[in-house]
Amino acid sequence: MNVEVTPLPGIGVRKEFSLARGRRRIGIIDHKDGSIDLILSKSDNPDVTEQIPLSAHEAAVLANLLGAPQLVAQLREEHREFDGVTTRQLQVRKGSPFDGRPLRDTEMRTRTKTSIVAVMRAGNPIPSPGPEFLFTAGDLLIVVGTTQGLDAAAAILTDG
Numbered sequence: 001m002n003v004e005v006t007p008l009p010g011i012g013v014r015k016e017f018s019l020a021r022g023r024r025r026i027g028i029i030d031h032k033d034g035s036i037d038l039i040l041s042k043s044d045n046p047d048v049t050e051q052i053p054l055s056a057h058e059a060a061v062l063a064n065l066l067g068a069p070q071l072v073a074q075l076r077e078e079h080r081e082f083d084g085v086t087t088r089q090l091q092v093r094k095g096s097p098f099d100g101r102p103l104r105d106t107e108m109r110t111r112t113k114t115s116i117v118a119v120m121r122a123g124n125p126i127p128s129p130g131p132e133f134l135f136t137a138g139d140l141l142i143v144v145g146t147t148q149g150l151d152a153a154a155a156i157l158t159d160g
């Protein structure tokens with residue numbers, strides 16, 4: 001897929017690509033001030049776009065929504081041969097007892113026999129986070145284990 005990058009003097013950078021079906025284009029405008037706009041072309045005219053301003057938090061959530069499912073699908077495919085092992089996304093929510101605390105404080109592996117294999121933060125995958133990794137509200141954890149272990153991991157992230 002070809003991503004077109006267009007400098008916008010005084011504004012920032014436009015990054016977009018054509019969708020496989022139809023004549024629509026989708027992308028972002030990454031402004032110099034750090035703000036981001038989602039852009040989507042009109043279905044009948046790819047040169048005319050609708051521009052949707054996103055807050056930093058909204059952009060991060062959208063990036064996680066787009067990135068995490070692909071990572072989870074890939075891990076599920078890789079673990080398909082192993083009966084009883086599955087992969088799940090768990091979110092560190094605002095108010096979680098682990099928001100702002102390191103992974104080691106969860107004692108996740110000891111308490112649930114699950115492993116946090118990656119964290120999606122603002123659309124960026126962080127593979128194999130170490131015990132010192134600090135969680136932030138909004139992080140999507142990619143966790144591997146048994147169904148029972150994953151249920152216990154979800155409870156830990158919520159209740160401590």
